[in-house]
Amino acid sequence: MTLEAGMSEDWPLYEVFIRSRSGLEHKHVGSVHAADARMAIEHARDVYTRRQEGVSLWVVRSADIIASDPEEADALFEPARDKVYRHPTFYAIPEEVKNL
């Protein structure tokens, strides 16, 4: 996903997101190289929507995406693991009580 030194010949990399139909969110599908944003949209259209996969495209310079570090995954996501009381199934409600 990241482009580093020694890759100067490549056009910048853009990540591509597609909204498959109105009402749904844009979803990441892959990436394209392009000289500019306009060309990135055109390439994304040719590469990722040949079969009506989308009604809207986003392209974002890959270098502009800030991602969490997998090494920090535990620190970030582990605290939610023991908070099962955040789910409705944690609470025991008698059978005869309805509409809860």
Added chain:
Amino acid sequence: MYTQALDSHGKEPVPAASGESAAQAQRFQARVDAEDKIEPKDWMPDAYRQTLIRQISQHAHSEIVGMLPEGNWITRAPSLRRKAVLIAKVQDEGGHGMYLYSAAETLGISRAQMLEQLLSGAAKYSSIFNYPTLTWADVGAIGWLVDGAAIMNQIPICRCSYGPYARAMVRICKEESFHQRQGFEIMLTLAQGSDAQRAMAQDALNRWWWPSIMMFGPSDADSKHTAQSMRWKIKRFSNDELRQKFIDITVPQAQFLGLAIPDRELRWDPGTQHYLIGAIDWNEFHAVLAGHGPCNRERLEARRAADEAGRWVREAAAAHARKQHGRTPQAA
């Protein structure tokens, strides 16, 4: 479309690189064993990374070179319908190459490096594309047999342990089915046509059958990387298992077409419930892979010419982007 078990020959996988701890490697293998997917920023053994870079980039090159034999017939397709279909198919192959190059780039190799490896002749691609497309029936045979073999190879890769490769494969497999069916339809039309058309279909099957069988790569006994790739869940079935599956489904299709498989030793074995084939000419396979196939030189020359002829377009696009960027500083 066209991965070949290219990874099963070449260098032995290197043992753990220095600096990789046994604990890291163990944790990695445990994740793979648990069918967890590995993503680009996750820690992975260097040999895993190198194996994937080689396999995915060879796969991408195969898609791109694979556009050439079929592209050869776009201007001579027998009807407007066939022409539209063939253009769409060849465009799909280009798209598949793009998905795969993108997936390989997540492992730290650049597009430019991969292209350089292809154009210099250093990189391998599927040997099947070094055979010529002499008649229109070859377009049918490629779709039916070559795409058919590719699907067989590729479906298990949809469950590959490396996320970006698996996702690219899901997309590719969805598109591949149309390729195989349009090829079979061409064969069916010819098989039901005049004597000359039937002969043309048979001739195409004669020439494409064995190269398609070889697409599954060397037999298991000669396959160096299979065990490690299986442990890493890059590969799910051995070359011979996939080859046998392909033979078992394809022979009845040939019978339906009324065409003869060019193998006198081919027979149904009731004991194993499989079709058994005669000996594969591995000398031919290795010769084509080593660059001595009928079209190796022509294919690379075509890629180099395309790269050269497109240079001014790339330069113009880059110049335009720079100019636009200068005008509106906020536009990237």
